Amino acid sequence: MTEFKMLLSPMTFRGKVYRNRMIAAPTLFAHSVYFIPDIRENVYCMVERRAEGGFAAVSTGELPANCEEGTTSFVDGPIDYTKFEGEIFEETCEYARRIKSHGAIAYLEFSHEGCMANVEPPYQPWGPVSYTRDDGVQVLGMDEAMMAKVEEDFRRVGEYARKCGFDGVLVHGGHGFLLQQFVSPYFNTRTDEYGGSAENRAKFPKRLLQAVRKGIGEDGILEFRFSAEDGIPGGMTIDDTVEFMRQIDGIPDIVHVSNGLKWRGNHTKTFSSFLDPHGLNAGYAAKVRQALEKSKVSVIGGFNSPELCEEILEKGWADFIEFGRQGFADPSFPNKIRDGQADHIRRCVRCFNCYPGSFEHPTDVPLTERGWTDEQVRTVFNPAAMGRCAINPESGFDLDPRTLPPVVRRGRVLVAGGGAAGLQAALTAVSRGHEVTLVEKSGRLGGIINFTDGDGLKADLRYFKDMLIREVNESKADVRLNTDVTEELLAEVKPDTVIIATGSLPFVPPIPGIGKAEKILDAYAHPEKLGKRVAVAGGGLAGCEFGLFLAEEYGLEISVIEMKDLIAPELYCYYRNALLEHMDAAGIRQYTGTKCLSFDEDGVNVLRDGKEEKILADSVVYSFGMRANDAEADRITACVRAVCPNAAITRVGDAKRARKIVDAVHDGYLAAMEAGTA
Ligand SMILES: Cc1cc2nc3c(=O)[nH]c(=O)nc-3n(C[C@H](O)[C@H](O)[C@H](O)COP(=O)(O)O)c2cc1C
Known part of the structure; x- marks a missing residue:
């Protein structure tokens, strides 16, 4: 049995004991508890279960650094960081109480989105330079007075966190937010003392971190989330980041290495999908760690197995591992490792059920344009709908398992x-x-x-x-x-x-010659026998994933044929982006708006743009969806009614x-x- 010695070894700084090297990263805006009472208890329950499950430190989600130019989504009212009493203060304290009651270190996260902030008039977003955003919003370049104001805001939030009882703060300066904007040569084109050289670009972020330190006090932990790269041409690279880290070494206790720009979603390495490697930011963390002498390093991005985490720590690439979605899949991840139960960890499958993300693939279409009602859209797009996990049925802000009847x-x-x-x-x-x-x-x-x-x-x-x-x-x-x-x-x-x-x-439509084609589940059993060119009839999730599997793992030439105007029409946002991007990269031909007329030995006859044509293939596989096996379920129901008439029957x-x-x-x-x- 692997011992996971590194993962389980404690570490102490500023008098606070991290009981192991596993940190539960933020997963849902902290202010959801103020403004969405329906899910308040479930959000507390989320952080509490992670603390109970053994994570060394647990973070709330973001609060905005202020509710003016620095506000974040979903903030429906002002938060007064100078008020150490009242409902909002108490509701924030509750996070700290719940996390600490299980022996974990409690962080309050906050951010300032800078030029990308989604603020309402009379406020305008502030950033390194003045410019008009693509959405027409005018960004104001920050002068000394504006910098001093934000500096004071950062100090205040640090102080607020301390007064609420948190052990530390997680300053979110990455994912394209204000601090990253100053470090990035793409966003920061200033010609004064805050632009140009690496030292100049680091000046304002350094002041902000020092301000937080003042607020949180010498015994408070300061963890600093930052991106390794912007991930866009002309953007901040890992070399810029490493240089920046040298400038701020020792101010944060932990530098938390993430990646990319939030609004580019899974085009960057911020939100990895099931098609990306696990721990994909570890190489960047290693470079950051090499540059730092005083601050420790943590890394996030697609971690779901203790084996990989242990390997990263052993190699000295990071001091801590951070977990986002894995916290939903199994909040007891650390305790299971501690108790020799690593085999029972539910390992995140990166399916994006907990967080659908945004529409990014050029062919994606918002759900309302696909005929979804507003009500249906709300079933996936609002804070209450998040946190649902494909492999952990007790997860999700719409469900508190403790309220289910005994x-x-x-x-x-x-x-x-x-x-x-x-x-x-x-x-x-x-x-x-x-x-x-x-x-x-x-x-x-x-x-x-x-x-x-x-x-x-x-x-x-x-x-x-x-x-x-x-x-x-x-x-x-x-x-x-x-x-x-x-x-x-x-x-x-x-x-x-x-x-x-x-x-x-499997649904088998009455298409002439369908007997010459093969059902997808059968074809999975012998991909090596399919020949070089494979046509997949039915471009939904299963057909697309099968096509990608054949293209990536067997190097086959794939054509996917879909009658609707959209490939994988039941998918949306990050999952679809990831799948489609890989399909595009693998050169999979995608025929949308294309109807299968008949199947032959050498391909599929289709109707496309009003014309009949043939898509040639060595084999044809079809995936037209599945239908409940009603006949079998009805037979069992009748049997039960006959023999055990009082038994409760449920179909699942x-x-x-x-x-x-x-x-x-x-x-x-x-x-x-x-x-x-x-
Ligand atoms: C439902 C959900 C909510 C999130 N909310 C926040 C947040 O409030 N603040 C933040 O910095 N990151 C947030 N994240 C991002 C995670 O902290 C993390 O960066 C991301 O999930 C990638 O890590 P992973 O691969 O371990 O999941 C959220 C992620 C999820 C899945």
């Missing part, structure tokens, strides 16, 4: 189907004290996500699936493979609750409606949580 009657739960929904249902039902039987018709557990076995791009999802299977097999659940739900079985098990998780079947996951993994996991969990509660 079990009043432990009973027998029969789960029919061993895919993600069924596996999660079985695990949750066991954890609630029920006697669980899980039957699976086929010879193996895993269901539809077994396709990940051969797909290197989906390694994290495969890990999750294998972990679920392992946990179910190790649990008290009675697992029966090659088993149907029959009247005999029901008479034997006598379930009080039946959870039907029988999954879905694809058996309810073919959807995504996030729905399967959440459905399975909620159905099991309901068992025996009434």
Whole structure:
């Protein structure tokens, strides 16, 4: 068993003990608790669970440095940092109390977005220089008086954090915010003492950090989040950053290395996707660490495994590892490592369910333009909708698992189907004290996500699936493979609750010659037999990912054919950006607005721009979506009604409606949580 000695070793500075090297990074604006009362408790619960789960330090999300020119999104009212009493003050103190009550160091994060701030008149954004932004907003270049004002704001927030009971502050100066704007030669074209040389460009950021230090006091921790690079032509490079770090060495206790410009989303290395390497900013952190003699270094970006974190620390590339989305996937990450349970960590699959991001791919279209209602849009785009995790059903600001009803009657739960929904249902039902039987018709557990076995791009999802299977097999659940739900079985098990998780079947449209094409799930089993040119009919999520897999891992020439005007129409924002960018880079031909007329041995006949044409291919694979396996679910329902008429019956996951993994996991969990509660 790996010991993870580095990850678990404590470190002390300014009299504060970091119990290990794992820090929970900010994930949701701190001010959401003031202005969105509905999710207040769940936001506190988020930071509290991370502290309870063993992180050495836990940060709130951002507060604005002021509510004038420096305000951030969602701030619906003023925050007075000179007022050390009243509701807002108390609500901020509550974060610190909750985090510290579990032995973690509590940070308050704040930022100033500088020239990119989204401020309302009469205020205007301030930045290194005056200019008109692309959105027509006039930015004011900062003079001495403006700098002095912001300096005082930074001091005040530092003092406010101390008075609220925080151990430290996390100053967000990266992702293209004010401090980065002064360091970046792209944003800072000043010709006075704050522009030009590296030393000059560092002057104002240095003053701001010193001001925070004054506010937080000598015993407070100052962590400073910064980007390694702008990630745009002419922008700040790692060399600029390294030079800047030399100028500020010793002022922050920890320099937190992130990357890029916030508004460029996953075009930079700020928000990595499942198609990027893990820990993708570690090389930059190593350079920063080399340049620093006094400040420590932490690094963020796609960390989800203790093995990689340990390796980075061992190599001396960083002193701490920071975790964003992993905090949703498994807030007990550190404790599981400490307790020798690393194999039970739910490792973030970087699916962007917790944070959809923004529309960036040139072909993306806002959801309202795709016919979504405002209500549907709100289901993914508002702070309350965030934090939902595909692999952790207890995560999300719309759900507080502690408010779910307790079990009043432990009973027998029969789960029919061993895919993600069924596996999660079985695990949750066991954890609630029920006697669980899980039957699976086929010879193996895993269901539809077994396709990940051969797909290197989906390694994290495969890990999750294998972990679920392992946990179910190790649990008290009675697992029966090659088993149907029959009247005999029901008479034997006598379930009080039946959870039907029988999954879905591929939709096979009546297109002439479809027998000459292959279903995507079958084709996953033998990619090497498909030939050089493959046409994928159906350009939704599954078809696109399969095409990308063939192109990247087997070097095949792929054409994706989609009837709608949009490739991957069910996807949006960061996930879609990432997928489409990789598809573009892999040279995948994308035919939108193209209807499959018939399939032949040598390709697909299509209708495109009103004309018939043939897309030649050595093999054709189709992916026209999945449909709930209603026949099987109906058969089981009838059987249960006949034998156990009092049993509660619920359909979960694809058996309810073919959807995504996030729905399967959440459905399975909620159905099991309901068992025996009434
Ligand atoms: C739901 C969500 C909310 C976030 N809110 C903040 C925030 O308030 N402040 C901030 O600096 N970063 C915020 N982030 C960014 C994370 O701190 C982190 O930089 C990002 O998730 C990349 O790290 P990861 O790959 O470990 O997830 C947020 C991320 C998520 C997923």
